[in-house]
Amino acid sequence: QKEVEQDPGPLSVPEGAIVSLNCTYSNSAFQYFMWYRQYSRKGPELLMYTYSSGNKEDGRFTAQVDKSSKYISLFIRDSQPSDSATYLCAGPRMDSSYKLIFGSGTRLLVRP
């Protein structure tokens, strides 16, 4: 079992939809979590990170962490075709601070 699980998709939505991307993790040793966006032929780009349970907003993006259920989510409001990319959740474990464990990524397609 992978430490961070993520549905690979693809997830196809119409422009303007609210998108929900999710990850689950199995190890309580994760310190906090990040969401990365990766366009084709590019490296991952950091979108957001959250330290504790609860929500964090940044523009159209909201990251949510529920440590009791080991569930993390990224919501995208008013989705745009330019949001079409692969979204990766990741986190460092307390016992290995400088090593990120990534989910497999969810491919998102926003249709115009």
Next chain:
Amino acid sequence: KAGVTQTPRYLIKTRGQQVTLSCSPISGHRSVSWYQQTPGQGLQFLFEYFSETQRNKGNFPGRFSGRQFSNSRSEMNVSTLELGDSALYLCASSMGTEDYGYTFGSGTRLTVV
């Protein structure tokens, strides 16, 4: 501000050969991490260097090695290439403190034939 630069962008090598990939971090960043990305395994951590010292290592065979120079530039080397080493190799740089502001380069696409 220049980003993380990886060279070369694309590389084709033959089984059994060795390869060296280069990463120039963002100016002022002292930590460089390397990841391998494949469709089957996703992003997997190779190793991380801080101030020329390897601080963390992933679960890859000894054929994968790296180093960091005094100017924080890093290289990774893969010897005796296998077909399964075909992947996108990504480098990420950060200050090296626990702010986790990792910035990734665009990667080197290695194809082993």
